[in-house]
Amino acid sequence: MKKTTLLFATLLTFCLSAAAQSSGFAKLDEWTKTWKEVQQTYFGYPANEHSALADFYQWYVSSGMDAVNLNNAGDPMTDDPWSMSSQAFEREVIEFFAPLYGFQPNQAWGIVTHSGTDGNNHGIYFGAKYLFNKTGKMPVVYVSDEAHYSNLRLCDLQNLDIKLIKSDNMGRMIPEELDKALDHTRPVLMVYAMGSTFKGAIDDMEALNAVLDKYPELVVYRHVDAALFGGYLPFTRHKDLVNSQKMRYDAIAVSGHKFFGIDSPCGLFLCTRDIYDHQNNFNVTYLNGNMRMINCSRDAVQPLKFWWLIQKVGYDKWCQQANGMLENTVYLKQQLDKIGWPCWSNEYSNTVFFKRPAPEIVQKYHLAQGYDEHFGGELAHVVVMQHVTKEKIDGFIKALKAK
Numbered sequence: 001m002k003k004t005t006l007l008f009a010t011l012l013t014f015c016l017s018a019a020a021q022s023s024g025f026a027k028l029d030e031w032t033k034t035w036k037e038v039q040q041t042y043f044g045y046p047a048n049e050h051s052a053l054a055d056f057y058q059w060y061v062s063s064g065m066d067a068v069n070l071n072n073a074g075d076p077m078t079d080d081p082w083s084m085s086s087q088a089f090e091r092e093v094i095e096f097f098a099p100l101y102g103f104q105p106n107q108a109w110g111i112v113t114h115s116g117t118d119g120n121n122h123g124i125y126f127g128a129k130y131l132f133n134k135t136g137k138m139p140v141v142y143v144s145d146e147a148h149y150s151n152l153r154l155c156d157l158q159n160l161d162i163k164l165i166k167s168d169n170m171g172r173m174i175p176e177e178l179d180k181a182l183d184h185t186r187p188v189l190m191v192y193a194m195g196s197t198f199k200g201a202i203d204d205m206e207a208l209n210a211v212l213d214k215y216p217e218l219v220v221y222r223h224v225d226a227a228l229f230g231g232y233l234p235f236t237r238h239k240d241l242v243n244s245q246k247m248r249y250d251a252i253a254v255s256g257h258k259f260f261g262i263d264s265p266c267g268l269f270l271c272t273r274d275i276y277d278h279q280n281n282f283n284v285t286y287l288n289g290n291m292r293m294i295n296c297s298r299d300a301v302q303p304l305k306f307w308w309l310i311q312k313v314g315y316d317k318w319c320q321q322a323n324g325m326l327e328n329t330v331y332l333k334q335q336l337d338k339i340g341w342p343c344w345s346n347e348y349s350n351t352v353f354f355k356r357p358a359p360e361i362v363q364k365y366h367l368a369q370g371y372d373e374h375f376g377g378e379l380a381h382v383v384v385m386q387h388v389t390k391e392k393i394d395g396f397i398k399a400l401k402a403k
């Protein structure tokens with residue numbers, strides 16, 4: 001690098017970090033201070049508080065892209081991406097993740113979504129249309145009673161019939177209950193929970209698929225709601241659990257702001273080409289495209305952040321982070337066991353749920369709360385994300401003991 005360029009870059013970095021000291025608005029500065037503090041003990045929700053986007057923002061401003069109004073309306077997987085967009089990068093993001101979820105080369109379609117819910121919306125909508133276009137009948141949706149509420153809301157929104165299937169005490173859909181509930185006159189839209197929100201349970205897809213296999217006449221579509229677990233599992237030895245070929249699912253939704261630490265909501269939605277090819281066409285002349293996705297305007301910056309993280313963090317570091325989180329989950333459970341605090345954790349999960357502590361601790365650590373009589377009633381949980389280190393866990397245990 002030339003000396004003058006280096007000097008300019010150093011100066012720019014200095015100015016940007018100096019500017020970050022104060023916004024010029026006392027109210028905003030105070031607010032910032034609060035959340036930087038809260039972040040230190042934010043244990044109850046699945047947000048990676050080690051965001052790695054500082055240099056992205058520096059590049060974004062220094063390149064002048066902050067003054068360019070982009071929009072990813074349209075299909076990023078076509079050969080002719082929309083002009084004022086980051087669709088070319090969005091496509092690379094989908095192509096990076098497709099093999100990690102076991103999709104065959106060139107057989108995946110996908111987008112960067114606005115959130116986990118947006119991904120589930122596409123998963124359920126695509127499933128309903130796929131099944132209707134194949135059979136002429138609307139499906140029944142089957143989902144466990146521990147799955148995230150967004151799935152229920154979306155079925156309500158899409159006017160779909162839903163059957164809530166009972167889960168076992170640990171939160172996994174019970175295969176025998178699915179068998180009993182099946183409506184043999186209509187297609188099946190399965191929503192598998194890959195990480196139920198409170199207990200961190202994964203529906204046993206192989207066991208549930210075996211139930212469905214007993215009825216070869218049923219036309220089945222499977223969507224996986226893998227908001228949190230779909231982020232880290234591909235980087236662990238349990239990666240087969242999120243492999244679309246091994247688990248025979250058609251579509252998956254993953255959040256970008258959970259494991260990947262993107263600093264505001266976004267996500268991934270991927271499905272097979274076969275599913276995409278059986279959607280309703282909306283040929284929109286002014287956009288010069290076939291608009292199969294639900295939203296028209298779509299965010300162009302979030303795909304850039306995803307792309308940036310693939311380059312800057314990437315596969316190996318995500319493996320380290322994912323395995324570190326699972327190690328620290330075991331550590332947290334061991335420390336709770338040591339002090340005799342009733343606690344439970346599902347296999348493959350980075351969530352530990354336990355007897356709810358005193359309100360001061362719930363508040364300080366922002367613990368999410370639950371209730372289940374099988375586990376003594378009032379519960380809380382910790383989601384062991386990248387920033388929940390062993391040292392912080394020790395502090396948490398100390399606080400529990402002191403109470």
Ligand SMILES: Cc1ncc(COP(=O)(O)O)c(C=O)c1O
Pocket residue numbers: 115116117118120147148150194195196197225226227228255265266267
């Ligand atoms: C399992 C699961 N699915 C879906 C969602 C919704 O995701 P989002 O908040 O990104 O819309 C969540 C949120 O925590 C979740 O835990």
